[in-house]
Amino acid sequence: MSVSAIRKERERTAREELILLHGRRLLLRDGYQNLNLDELARAIEYSKGTIYLHFATKEDLTLGIATRALRERANLFQRAALFKGSTRERIRAIGFSCCEFAVSHRDYFHVEMMLKSVSFWEKASTERRQAHGLEAGRCFHSISGIVEDAIRSGDLPSHVTRPAEVVFSLIATTMGSHIAAIQPELQLLCGIQDPITPVRRNQDIVCDGWGWKPLSGDWNYAATDARIRAEIFPDAQWLNNS
Amino acid sequence: MSVSAIRKERERTAREELILLHGRRLLLRDGYQNLNLDELARAIEYSKGTIYLHFATKEDLTLGIATRALRERANLFQRAALFKGSTRERIRAIGFSCCEFAVSHRDYFHVEMMLKSVSFWEKASTERRQAHGLEAGRCFHSISGIVEDAIRSGDLPSHVTRPAEVVFSLIATTMGSHIAAIQPELQLLCGIQDPITPVRRNQDIVCDGWGWKPLSGDWNYAATDARIRAEIFPDAQWLNNS
DNA sequence: AAACATATTGACGCACAGTCATTATTGGTG
DNA sequence: CACCAATAATGACTGTGCGTCAATATGTTT
Structure with missing residues (x-):
């Protein structure tokens, strides 16, 4: 029974x-x-x-797939957040994992793009929306924890008081860069060669913009990348030798 | 005849x-x-x-509408680019016009969002794609001209050699911020109140990140905003009194 | 006015999301 | 094992809406 x-x-x-x-x-x-x-x-x-x-509808099914994608992403973020180093190095590990996700889970990454449309969500069931929110929260907290550490340790200037603002700018810039980098129009106009390099540069720019020490000009982050790859993502296939 | x-x-x-x-x-x-x-x-x-x-298909029609949207946007950008001031103030005028567009042409702005989907473009006719590319180019050049001026005048540091990179980061961040700011999930997690303030802050962060002088901490840009509004967008309805 | 050319139409074909009456399977009972 | 619920699975059917195209209307030339 x-x-x-x-x-x-x-x-x-x-x-x-x-x-x-x-x-x-x-x-x-x-x-x-x-x-x-x-x-x-x-x-x-x-x-x-x-x-x-x-699944109640086709949208519901798609959202279910997207939530799997987000879970996978949250797992990567969690692993990356464990990286040992300065707060700026640790946030870099998150940025790295974000690109690692886009490359090695390319299919999942594309599914996520579909949810940006406004009218998508209205037909989704409450449970699946909540399940999605749960995984989104995991991603958020992986990033937020590092930002909070940076504020505490003084790596971020003292006038930065709301960690969520920093998290938002990182997420928004990364998302926007990923989307922009695959728009044929912008590829042509901006001379985009590969879809990863501009994303990572923009992450650097935003961190520098917040005054997150050590600034990208004051530290050898290529070496940090090598460590991140070796210690967190030994299987990473993409090479970002900029 | x-x-x-x-x-x-x-x-x-x-x-x-x-x-x-x-x-x-x-x-x-x-x-x-x-x-x-x-x-x-x-x-x-x-x-x-x-x-x-x-129109050949429903997508083609939608793209036609979106191109009108982009033309309107390009017009705003062109007006903004004429603003008299430092290069950083001028790029701020573009950022302002971008938000002005999102607010006063809310309908057009939402149509633009639809085109981010990858599979959208494949059914569009070549002519409409080209027409869209034309307007995109106008937007690009309005921004690019200011960036080039900034490099020439030394407002951007000398190690910034490729204007297109700066343009890309501005576009990507702005687009990403707009999209992120209307995601219910992120609104909740990041405590987003209105959809404009975070967009403009991120534009500032990116400019600061590139070292675009005068940095946001060294200049009263609220005063610049007032001038932009008075001189370029006297009809702007939204208030961004941050 | 007639013949020809061009513009417009809307009924129809077809693909596909979502439903639900019908059929199959399972598990419990004497 | 036979029988009987209860539950699970099915796929034919319905409605919707994009895109087509033969039929019709309108305009132009001789």
Whole structure:
């Protein structure tokens, strides 16, 4: 009775996993608009009705996939936050992990982009919205903790009193840089070669702008990057030898 | 013959205007997904087929509206670039105009957001893509000119050699800040009150980060804002009394 | 006025999200 | 094992809306 209920629950979870797995694949291949739930049903070898036992709408499904993406990102951030060094080095590790995510979880990264649209969220269920908020909170706190340390230690100037402002500018700039860097128009006009270098530079600019010591001109951050890679992301594939 | 052809062309243009006008209204009211071309046809009192004589697809129509938005933005930028003052004050005028656009052309601003999605562009026609690129170029050059002046005059440090990098960081940060500021999740976590203040602060942070003199701490930019408003945007409604 | 050219239409085809009556499976009971 | 709920899974069906195109209307030339 109770035993079989537990098994049922496990099977249900496994199937949701299966849906999310193939959903991500198709979403990445076709984009949100062309994601076909009949095809998804065929791929997972269940009927379309079964998908709707898990997800209320197509948006809900997409949000579910995006939350997985965000969880993965939060995991990376958490690992990066453990990096030993100055606060500025530690925030750099977060910036590094953000690019690591964009590169090694390219599919997840693209799914996240879809949620920026305003009208996307209205059809999503409350539970999935909350689940998403939870992972967003994890990301926020990984960054916020470092900023608070920087204020305490004096690495950030004393007039910086609200850590959330610094966190916001870092998130906004990073997000904006990622998006801008893949716009064909801007690539051409600004001479963007690869999508990572400008993101990391802008992170540096923002930290410098807040007066976060040691400033990028006063420290060899290339060496820090090498340490971050070696100690936190030994599998990182992308090379940012600027 | 040639006379009537000219009249035809004028009528065609007027009708395209009409489509774009109502299209913008419905797009803003319903969002891209729920924009209904049958309803649009009813609104303009032409048949749906006629819409398709002007626009190849729904995406193409939306892009047409977005290009109008961008043209309006480029106009604002051009006006702002004429502001008399230091280069840093002039780039501030651009930042001001960017927020002015987001506030007073809120509808256009929201349409622009829709284009950030990757899969949007693939169905757009070449001509409309080019038209969009043209307006984007106008925006770029308004900003770029000021940055070049700043490099020449020494307001930006001599190690800044590529103006496009500075332009990119300004655009990316501003765009990212606008998007981030309307994400409910981030509003909550970062304590965002209004959508404009954080955008302008981040623009300041980035300029400071590049070492653009006079730094925000060394100059009364609130006074500059007052001048910008008085001289360039006398009709600006939003108040940013920070 | 007739013939021709061009402009406009809206009913239709089709793809696909979401539903729900029907069918299959499971697990408990005598 | 046979029977009977209760629960799970299905896929044919419906509604919606984009995009098309044969049919119709309007304009122009001779």
